[in-house]
Amino acid sequence: xxxxxxxxxxxxxxxxxxxxxxxxxxxxxxxxxxxxxxxxxxxxxxxxxxxxxxxxxxxxxxxxxxxxxxxxxxxxxxxxxxxxxxxxxxxxxxxxxxxxxxxxxxxxxxxxxxxxxxxxxxxxxxxxxxxxxxxxxxxxxxxxxxxxxxxxxxxxxxxxxxxxxxxxxxxxxxxxxxxxxxxxxxxxxxxxxxxxxxxxxxxxxxxxxxxxxxxxxxxxxxxxxxxxxxxxxxxxxxxxxxxxxxxxxxxxxxxxxxxxxxxxxxxxxxxxxxxxxxxxxxxxxxxxxxxxxxxxxxxxxxxxxxxxxxxxxxxxxxxxxxxxxxxxxxxxxxxxxxxxxxxxxxxxxxxxxxxxxxxxxxxxxxxxxxxxxxxxxxxxxxxxxxxxxxxxxxxxxxxxxxxx
Amino acid sequence: xxxxxxxxxxxxxxxxxxxxxxxxxxxxxxxxxxxxxxxxxxxxxxxxxxxxxxxxxxxxxxxxxxxxxxxxxxxxxxxxxxxxxxxxxxxxxxxxxxxxxxxxxxxxxxxxxxxxxxxxxxxxxxxxxxxxxxxxxxxxxxxxxxxxxxxxxxxxxxxxxxxxxxxxxxxxxxxxxxxxxxxxxxxxxxxxxxxxxxxxxxxxxxxxxxxxxxxxxxxxxxxxxxxxxxxxxxxxxxxxxxxxxxxxxxxxxxxx
Numbered sequence: 001x002x003x004x005x006x007x008x009x010x011x012x013x014x015x016x017x018x019x020x021x022x023x024x025x026x027x028x029x030x031x032x033x034x035x036x037x038x039x040x041x042x043x044x045x046x047x048x049x050x051x052x053x054x055x056x057x058x059x060x061x062x063x064x065x066x067x068x069x070x071x072x073x074x075x076x077x078x079x080x081x082x083x084x085x086x087x088x089x090x091x092x093x094x095x096x097x098x099x100x101x102x103x104x105x106x107x108x109x110x111x112x113x114x115x116x117x118x119x120x121x122x123x124x125x126x127x128x129x130x131x132x133x134x135x136x137x138x139x140x141x142x143x144x145x146x147x148x149x150x151x152x153x154x155x156x157x158x159x160x161x162x163x164x165x166x167x168x169x170x171x172x173x174x175x176x177x178x179x180x181x182x183x184x185x186x187x188x189x190x191x192x193x194x195x196x197x198x199x200x201x202x203x204x205x206x207x208x209x210x211x212x213x214x215x216x217x218x219x220x221x222x223x224x225x226x227x228x229x230x231x232x233x234x235x236x237x238x239x240x241x242x243x244x245x246x247x248x249x250x251x252x253x254x255x256x257x258x259x260x261x262x263x264x265x266x267x268x269x270x271x272x273x274x275x276x277x278x279x280x281x282x283x284x285x286x287x288x289x290x291x292x293x294x295x296x297x298x299x300x301x302x303x304x305x306x307x308x309x310x311x312x313x314x315x316x317x318x319x320x321x322x323x324x325x326x327x328x329x330x331x332x333x334x335x336x337x338x339x340x341x342x343x344x345x346x347x348x349x350x351x352x353x354x355x356x357x358x359x360x361x362x363x364x365x366x367x368x369x370x371x372x373x374x375x376x377x378x379x380x381x382x383x384x385x386x387x388x389x390x391x392x393x394x395x396x397x398x399x400x401x402x403x404x
Numbered sequence: 405x406x407x408x409x410x411x412x413x414x415x416x417x418x419x420x421x422x423x424x425x426x427x428x429x430x431x432x433x434x435x436x437x438x439x440x441x442x443x444x445x446x447x448x449x450x451x452x453x454x455x456x457x458x459x460x461x462x463x464x465x466x467x468x469x470x471x472x473x474x475x476x477x478x479x480x481x482x483x484x485x486x487x488x489x490x491x492x493x494x495x496x497x498x499x500x501x502x503x504x505x506x507x508x509x510x511x512x513x514x515x516x517x518x519x520x521x522x523x524x525x526x527x528x529x530x531x532x533x534x535x536x537x538x539x540x541x542x543x544x545x546x547x548x549x550x551x552x553x554x555x556x557x558x559x560x561x562x563x564x565x566x567x568x569x570x571x572x573x574x575x576x577x578x579x580x581x582x583x584x585x586x587x588x589x590x591x592x593x594x595x596x597x598x599x600x601x602x603x604x605x606x607x608x609x610x611x612x613x614x615x616x617x618x619x620x621x622x623x624x625x626x627x628x629x630x631x632x633x634x635x636x637x638x639x640x641x642x643x644x645x646x647x648x649x650x651x652x653x654x655x656x657x658x659x660x
Contacts, residue, residue, distance in 0.1 A: 224463065227487045228416060231507025235422040288417040324415075327442055327465045327602060 020053040075102030108174055112181040119182035130175050134168040212309050212366050213262045232286045247285045254278035261308045270302035276315045283319055290329025301336050307370040313363045314347040314392045322351025322390055343398035350389040408434040409455040413446035415464045431517045443467030447475055448601035451617040462486045467605045474541045481534045556606030561594035576625040576644055580618035590643045616651040629658040
């Protein structure tokens with residue numbers, strides 16, 4: 001008999017923990033209340049399930065019963081205390097009441113722990129209901145006393161307020177701790193959510209940055225860029241052309257500044273213009289007369305911070321999708337100005353334009369995203385057809401600094 | 405024996421210079437007859453010069469190197485010059501296509517030249533016909549990034565003070581007129597300010613057949629091709645009285 005009980009208990013426990021580990025197992029739990037419990041567990045959120053799991057694991061087997069026994073002991077002591085304070089209630093009745101109230105509080109607390117969202121959402125409704133139920137039951141008891149027990153109406157009416165108070169007191173005693181637990185959990189949960197949100201945002205920023213770093217790295221080691229440039233250097237060097245040294249210097253400047261740019265999330269506009277300039281100079285030697293370029297950065301805007309590498313991405317696009325595929329070649333122009341409280345940076349090319357650029361647009365998406373992450377929704381990137389070519393405009397909210 | 409003729413197509417001036425100089429050293433008895441700066445010039449130059457060997461950069465403005473090779477078909481030995489990485493170039497290896505990696509190095513060029521010499525006179529004074537790379541090129545065009553060609557849908561032609569928009573599909577044929585292209589429709593014609601070789605790269609090759617260096621015809625408008633004499637062919641159109649000569653290079657289009 002004892003062994004059978006123990007086996008049954010172990011089986012139930014195993015099933016219980018099985019569901020924790022794999023919620024899908026709830027569907028194969030034994031029917032009846034066991035499946036019902038399993039389903040409830042499976043329906044919990046992963047965090048809640050984890051908490052319940054930790055709790056159950058810590059109190060598995062005899063430890064759980066030991067805890068229960070200690071609780072019962074505490075409640076019984078409470079009952080004895082009640083008897084001492086209020087001798088009119090019998091000793092056993094007091095102990096019984098103490099245990100009942102204690103267990104009810106435990107169960108209430110337990111449900112509150114896992115149903116806190118519902119509890120907090122419907123707290124006024126619950127209060128109202130408790131109140132109504134208290135009044136209802138008091139009246140019912142009154143009616144029973146008058147009609148069935150033949151107690152004089154006057155006496156019942158006299159006792160009613162006291163009784164009402166007692167019922168409502170017990171009701172509130174049950175409800176308030178529940179609400180307190182619920183609120184506590186709610187706040188805890190919100191904090192957790194906030195924390196997760198912040199972590200997520202941080203992670204996303206880091207990912208955005210590493211993505212653009214990766215893209216830049218790829219652009220540098222892209223065979224078309226590096227090998228063609230080295231080929232050009234080799235050709236110039238073979239004839240001892242002074243241009244070889246200039247081209248190498250520009251390549252070095254480009255590689256160096258892009259590598260240091262890569263490490264920082266934001267750089268000054270002057271740095272970014274410098275990076276683009278060295279890139280365009282390298283391309284100019286390679287492409288010859290097919291590429292012309294102009295860069296115009298007002299000195300007042302040199303120190304403005306922008307997300308690193310976004311201008312380079314646009315300049316690379318202008319070359320790759322605008323000028324290189326164009327039979328006639330063209331011009332790339334970079335400029336920056338302040339207009340209506342906005343900083344506008346323009347990368348313009350006179351290449352083949354939008355229709356002939358079948359790129360996937362991941363570079364542009366990345367630019368757009370990083371602008372918005374840094375400056376909010378007011379910042380952006382807009383593309384429009386040029387005549388001919390393509391115009392890319394970066395817009396950033398900008399307040400003119402007070403001159404010192 | 406006639407001198408081997410070479411065409412080079414490369415868009416970057418320094419790379420062009422480099423390949424020219426290296427070829428002069430590696431293959432002194434061959435003659436570079438044309439240096440093209442883009443794919444359209446390369447194809448046009450091929451038709452004009454009919455060289456034996458063509459060195460094609462893959463990424464060029466206008467027609468890509470792959471497209472030029474496709475048009476050349478089996479009429480010349482093609483060597484691709486590319487900066488694509490090893491991964492992409494594996495496809496060439498599998499197809500036994502000659503290629504050079506940029507920047508071109510002397511030892512690799514020597515090997516390629518040796519192979520070309522072997523193909524050209526086969527060691528027994530008889531040249532081997534170049535391989536037709538059709539299927540492989542189709543595959544490469546879809547495999548290599550950025551190789552898809554934009555199609556032209558509308559042509560802009562100025563007629564007096566107006567600019568007329570012409571639906572490409574309605575064109576019967578295009579005829580080269582130096583820097584302009586004559587566009588002939590069912591009931592009218594117009595001049596487009598663009599050389600035919602540049603228009604060509606935007607046209608669907610299955611629909612618009614080049615039958616002459618200066619003529620591209622809408623295949624749907626062709627009624628018949630007739631023989632003029634033992635060598636020459638001409639195309640008769642469905643809705644037009646004009647007859648269009650077919651050059652020898654393109655006669656294979658009408659062979660059964």
